[in-house]
Amino acid sequence: MKTYANWPETYPDPAWFREDPFGLFIHFGLYTMGARHEWFMTTEKVSPEDYQKYFDHFNPDLFDAAEWVAVAKATGVKYVVITTKHHEGFALWDTQLSTYKITNTPFQRDLIAELVPKLREAGIKVGFYHSVIDWHHPEFPIDGLHPQREVPQYIASNDTREIKKYQDYLAGQVTELLTNYGKIDYIWFDFSYSHRDWEWSKGKGAKDWDSQRLEELCFTLQPEILINDRLDLNRGISTPEQYQPNQPLIKENLPVLWEACQTMNGTWGYDRDNLAWKSSEMLVKMLIETISLDGNFLMNIGPNGRGLIDPIALTRLAEIGAWFKLHQRGISHCGASAFEAPTDCRYTQNGNRLYLHLFSWPYQHIHLKGLADKIAYAQLLNDGSEIFFRSFDPDEVITSTETAINPADSLLILPTKKPDVLVPVIEIFLKD
Secondary structure: OOOEOOEOOOOOOOHHHHHOOEEEEEOOOOHHHHOEOOOHHHHOOOOHHHHHHHHHOOOOOOOOHHHHHHHHHHHOOOEEEEEEEOOOOOEOOOOOOOOOEHHHOOOOOOHHHHHHHHHHHOOOEEEEEEEOOOOOOOOOOOOOOOOOOOOHHHHHHHHOOOHHHHHHHHHHHHHHHHHOOOOOOEEEEEOOOOOOEOOOOEOOOHHHHOHHHHHHHHHHHOOOOEEEOOOOOOOOEEOOEOOOOOOOOEEOOEEOOEEEEEOOOOOOOOEOOOOOOOOHHHHHHHHHHHHHOOOEEEEEEOOOOOOOOOHHHHHHHHHHHHHHHHHHHHOOOOEOOOOOOOOOEEEEEEOOEEEEEEOOOOOOEEEEOOOOOOEEEEEEOOOOOEOEEEEOOOOOOOOOOOOOOOOOOEEEEOOOOOOOOOOOEEEEEEOO
């Protein structure tokens, strides 16, 4: 097993995670009906009484697990992470520990029970997002993030709220999820904020969740499960969101196992009026950038209140899927390269295959530093067409219309017209 700074030796082997580094995040819950950000319960300080209308009318009647999975499969993702419970406390499965669950809504069905088998049939690994925060649970202490943080009677209720009872509830729901739905490949907890201090209350972290217990529970019930780093235990997969690093993550001279989590627009849940959509080209470039830095890319969608994936998201997914079908070899099983990529390009590498991703298409020539006499063959990945290359020739006669190639470099000779793909990729076969 490869060694990572944030992955203890006692943890299971995460090899599959790095071999298939493209995943799909799905945010779905009562907040979907509000259609204005998954956090609006707290940003708008919505009372439990006012939020109840979303529970009473929740009915994603057009949800079809097979359709969601077909879209994921066509996009090229190899794992899916679905929200089982977000901060609002609503369970998307038939939990036996609460009445605040999907089977008690007009929908009446267990969404998790329908989705998980379809993912497995498609060969897609299963991940569960689970919030350790719960703004609905009566024993969850009020703090500065809670929707009722400015309501005196709620603040006063902290005197009688028992965090131990909430810890048992949290552990109980995790037990259900990791027991009743077969093999689960990845659990994605969200989130700790022990650094926060509002004077009258403090943020919550490992002690509040009893994180050690949760971690042990996960590995007892699912010995091969992967886990992220949001339990405040300083270990697990690092999960920066809405942020792209500019270099591989290193800690104490060891690589960090990490995953870039990115939305398609500005929110995770369905947001009808958020039009800040990233283009398909931008999303593909973010995917490539992440893989080139030894990370995973978890791209999010937020289906709407009828259970349908937004048409704009569907277009993005189809275009990304079309690109991925042709260029998967430059993503799967790939990571960072030791070679320095040319300007406005990125390298990914898998053994003796080096992939040059061209974020902008140059005219005719592109210089590859340090690759003199190292290339055996090169081709465009989208159609398998040969790309000519040459290196420095000491006997070449240089005229006033030419310049010499750096002796350490190789030169690719490109067609003038850019291939009709979002990001062209040249597959370079290196000599043994």
